[in-house]
Amino acid sequence: MGPTVVAHLHKFLTLRRCCQAAPQRASYVISRCLQPKAERAQLLKRARQQCASHVEAAPRYNNANELLDATSSSSSSCKPALREFQVRLLTPLAAEEQLGLTGDAKALGEWQLSRSVPLERVAELTWRTTVRLQSCRQLEYRYFIYVEDAAGYKQIRRWETHFKPRQLPACSDQQCSRQSDVFGVAQVDAAPQVHRGWLNHEAIVQLKFNGEKMFQVHDIETFDPQHVQLKLLALDPTAGLTVEYSKQSYGQSQLQLQPAHGVPYTKGDIVIFHITLPLERMMLQQFRLECYNHAQELLGSASLSSAQLQGSEGLLQLHIKSAQQPEETLARLRLPYVLVLPYEYSPLDFKTTYAHYWPRSWPNLDVGHRGNGKSYIAEAPLERENTVASFLSAHAHHADMIELDVHLTADGIPVIYHDFGLRTAPPGKLIEKPDQLEYVLIKDINYELLKRLRIFSVINGQVQEYPAHNAEPRSEHRIFPRLVEVLQQLPKSLGIDVEIKWPQRRQGGGSEAEQTIDKNFFADRVLQEVIQHGCGRPLIFSSFDADMCTMLRFKQNIFPVMFLTQGETKKWQAFSDLRTRNFVAAVNNAQAFELAGTAPHAEDFLGENGAALLQQARELGQIAVIWGDDCNSRERVQYFTAIGATATCYDRSDLYMPQTKQRAFFNSSLLLAEFEAQCRI
Numbered sequence: 001m002g003p004t005v006v007a008h009l010h011k012f013l014t015l016r017r018c019c020q021a022a023p024q025r026a027s028y029v030i031s032r033c034l035q036p037k038a039e040r041a042q043l044l045k046r047a048r049q050q051c052a053s054h055v056e057a058a059p060r061y062n063n064a065n066e067l068l069d070a071t072s073s074s075s076s077s078c079k080p081a082l083r084e085f086q087v088r089l090l091t092p093l094a095a096e097e098q099l100g101l102t103g104d105a106k107a108l109g110e111w112q113l114s115r116s117v118p119l120e121r122v123a124e125l126t127w128r129t130t131v132r133l134q135s136c137r138q139l140e141y142r143y144f145i146y147v148e149d150a151a152g153y154k155q156i157r158r159w160e161t162h163f164k165p166r167q168l169p170a171c172s173d174q175q176c177s178r179q180s181d182v183f184g185v186a187q188v189d190a191a192p193q194v195h196r197g198w199l200n201h202e203a204i205v206q207l208k209f210n211g212e213k214m215f216q217v218h219d220i221e222t223f224d225p226q227h228v229q230l231k232l233l234a235l236d237p238t239a240g241l242t243v244e245y246s247k248q249s250y251g252q253s254q255l256q257l258q259p260a261h262g263v264p265y266t267k268g269d270i271v272i273f274h275i276t277l278p279l280e281r282m283m284l285q286q287f288r289l290e291c292y293n294h295a296q297e298l299l300g301s302a303s304l305s306s307a308q309l310q311g312s313e314g315l316l317q318l319h320i321k322s323a324q325q326p327e328e329t330l331a332r333l334r335l336p337y338v339l340v341l342p343y344e345y346s347p348l349d350f351k352t353t354y355a356h357y358w359p360r361s362w363p364n365l366d367v368g369h370r371g372n373g374k375s376y377i378a379e380a381p382l383e384r385e386n387t388v389a390s391f392l393s394a395h396a397h398h399a400d401m402i403e404l405d406v407h408l409t410a411d412g413i414p415v416i417y418h419d420f421g422l423r424t425a426p427p428g429k430l431i432e433k434p435d436q437l438e439y440v441l442i443k444d445i446n447y448e449l450l451k452r453l454r455i456f457s458v459i460n461g462q463v464q465e466y467p468a469h470n471a472e473p474r475s476e477h478r479i480f481p482r483l484v485e486v487l488q489q490l491p492k493s494l495g496i497d498v499e500i501k502w503p504q505r506r507q508g509g510g511s512e513a514e515q516t517i518d519k520n521f522f523a524d525r526v527l528q529e530v531i532q533h534g535c536g537r538p539l540i541f542s543s544f545d546a547d548m549c550t551m552l553r554f555k556q557n558i559f560p561v562m563f564l565t566q567g568e569t570k571k572w573q574a575f576s577d578l579r580t581r582n583f584v585a586a587v588n589n590a591q592a593f594e595l596a597g598t599a600p601h602a603e604d605f606l607g608e609n610g611a612a613l614l615q616q617a618r619e620l621g622q623i624a625v626i627w628g629d630d631c632n633s634r635e636r637v638q639y640f641t642a643i644g645a646t647a648t649c650y651d652r653s654d655l656y657m658p659q660t661k662q663r664a665f666f667n668s669s670l671l672l673a674e675f676e677a678q679c680r681i
Contacts, residue, residue: 078136084178087143089125096147099127102350103141107131111349113154140165142350143183149240149278156197161353162186195594198557199342202278208336209271210578216332223330229292231262232273240278246592247271253592261296270578282306298323300330312519313338338547341520343555345528352677353557358623365647368394368402373651376457386416388476388489397653400665401495408522413447414483420513423456434458443517450480487533493667495538502545507574523551535678538666542599546579550593560596567604587617597623602630611643
């Protein structure tokens with residue numbers, strides 16, 4: 001981490017120690033201190049104001065489940081009573097792990113991690129606690145496993161993720177029996193439902209062996225990257241610091257602790273080291289990457305530290321030094337990393353989660369691609385893609401969901417548009433040929449300027465101009481709508497697939513586009529608007545960027561996340577990240593980081609094994625939303641439904657929607673009621 005980042009993080013952590021009202025703001029500093037100096041000063045000023053006011057941003061649930069003051073209670077039948085909770089674990093906890101309890105009563109912490117109730121171990125697999133609660137009211141609660149870091153902050157290791165919390169029935173104060181539960185099992189004979197938590201006062205660093213040419217070797221006889229075992233060691237272990245890994249192969253990609261002599265690695269393998277560490281350690285932590293041969297002999301090692309992380313993602317240049325002759329370099333390693341920080345804007349809670357909520361009873365869904373389909377082509381629909389008008393057109397033709405694309409402008413405004421940039425020209429200039437057009441990236445333009453720009457496309461070699469945002473009198477037809485406007489204007493019965501646009505590096509070199517906006521800041525700005533304005537409806541995130549999917553998964557616990565891939569295609573050049581290359585690789589990555597599933601390209605499923613591939617995803621409990629031009633016919637929509645796609649995303653709902661469909665699936669007040677708990681405020 002650069003010196004500027006370190007300095008501002010130190011200031012902020014010092015400020016946080018005297019102010020528990022804004023504990024999560026420290027994560028914001030790490031990503032935002034890369035921004036201009038004026039913004040950093042404004043950020044610190046805002047944090048001081050928050051600390052002075054001591055206002056906690058946690059949501060409050062007005063459910064009348066508070067303890068009644070005995071002197072003010074008029075009902076003798078509703079008195080506080082001691083309620084005993086006992087829970088049995090199916091597997092032992094690690095030495096540093098503890099069991100916690102939270103729920104919708106004040107005495108249970110009102111779903112907040114910081115005010116949760118610890119349980120005590122009474123046997124190897126049995127934990128227990130007693131809490132004074134109102135006896136006459138039914139309460140809701142959940143269990144979770146956590147560790148405490150050296151500063152006393154809790155990290156959620158695993159938590160119960162049933163769609164509905166556990167129920168604690170009312171009782172009389174004389175007949176309140178012990179509540180005996182099995183961790184993760186809400187109903188008799190049901191499978192455990194437990195997932196990893198979200199970030200609060202900790203960060204994640206991932207070191208990624210996910211490319212084709214990771215090592216540059218000096219002597220293949222002394223260091224063979226085809227036969228090496230990798231182990232990452234923390235040189236100063238501390239509470240809350242964990243190193244895990246995922247070696248991605250079908251059905252066995254889950255994160256786990258490292259073997260004693262490292263993880264076997266050869267060219268083409270995908271190995272991700274997953275480091276969880278307290279925010280306070282972000283300035284200090286040192287690591288050593290050790291390389292062993294298959295005889296478990298140490299060949300060499302490389303040193304690295306968190307101070308080397310320059311921003312949310314990057315590339316570390318490491319030198320593997322010989323274990324026998326430390327001055328000798330055996331190999332050079334180009335190691336990509338990603339840094340995931342907690343969601344900045346408000347704390348989240350245990351009340352409920354939709355991160356894996358996609359009931360098997362739901363039918364195959366119809367998803368409108370960019371609304372009612374692509375528009376910068378010949379024979380385009382009447383409504384321009386990625387506009388409110390296009391989304392509403394798809395809804396009018398019974399689309400269950402629409403897919404939209406989100407970028408961030410230079411001033412941090414999430415806007416809807418597909419490409420990373422646009423063709424434009426100065427006002428008044430006559431444009432007759434494509435080479436007269438300029439190409440500008442959305443990330444370099446403030447929103448007010450973006451609305452004024454002329455917009456062009458080139459179709460079959462011919463230049464065509466479209467109305468600029470400010471030149472379009474019909475508001476629902478305006479290009480570049482803000483994400484918040486779309487969320488507010490679309491009916492709740494229309495689900496939304498929010499695709500986060502992030503440029504990918506290509507296998508042959510180069511990138512889809514330049515990106516200079518900090519990745520954590522980008523994710524947080526989109527999450528802020530979706531959490532505040534997009535709740536209460538079916539909504540899912542997707543991205544072609546595997547690391548963006550990881551960020552969205554660990555920053556929040558409300559919405560599901562899909563890994564969007566182009567797979568084995570002949571239409572575009574492959575990406576450099578091996579996780580994007582085929583459907584099974586995408587499924588493995590989704591399993592590793594507990595994503596809801598994948599959004600694979602249709603081309604992968606046109607062969608005889610299409611149904612079998614989708615079955616592989618279903619066996620791991622994953623969804624698969626198929627997209628692409630190969631979906632664009634009524635026959636193909638029927639085909640992908642028949643082979644088991646969770647949903648099919650295609651252009652022109654007005655042309656290809658199944659003729660027998662009478663209404664959208666979510667056009668039901670009963671179904672929409674299931675999503676009301678998404679809304680925290």
